Amino acid sequence: MMCGGTSATQPATAETQAIADKVKSQLEEKENKKFPVFKALEFKSQLVAGKNYFIKVQVDEDDFVHIRVFESLPHENKPVALTSYQTNKGRHDELTYF
Structure with a gap:
């Protein structure tokens, strides 16, 4: 994975x-x-200066959200943070940068 670009979608x-x-x-x-x-x-x-995770999360039987979570560099010793999210997503909605 190159710095700044997103990885391929993975399980x-x-x-x-x-x-x-x-x-x-x-x-x-x-x-x-x-x-x-x-x-x-x-x-x-x-x-990035740390790592962003774009995660598809199932929150109910047919309800999904996409969350963006930032994990800072280890030496910063900060907790992970929810930086953005998208609601009303379906099982087959593609994860994209947001």
Whole structure:
């Protein structure tokens, strides 16, 4: 993956799920609702001064959100942060930069 460009879409891993779980409460607060399901399905990543993750998350049987999470460089010692999200997505909606 080149710096600045996004990777190809990949199936979510345990690490991807852990990253999504860390920002679940941030998304619930912004949307003012609780999600009964929060399952990462696939992701792209982007190297910047840290790493952006674009993650497709299933939040209900037929409801999906795309989240962008920023992970800072290790020496900065900062928690991951939800930086953007898109609601009303479907299972087959492509993950794109947003």
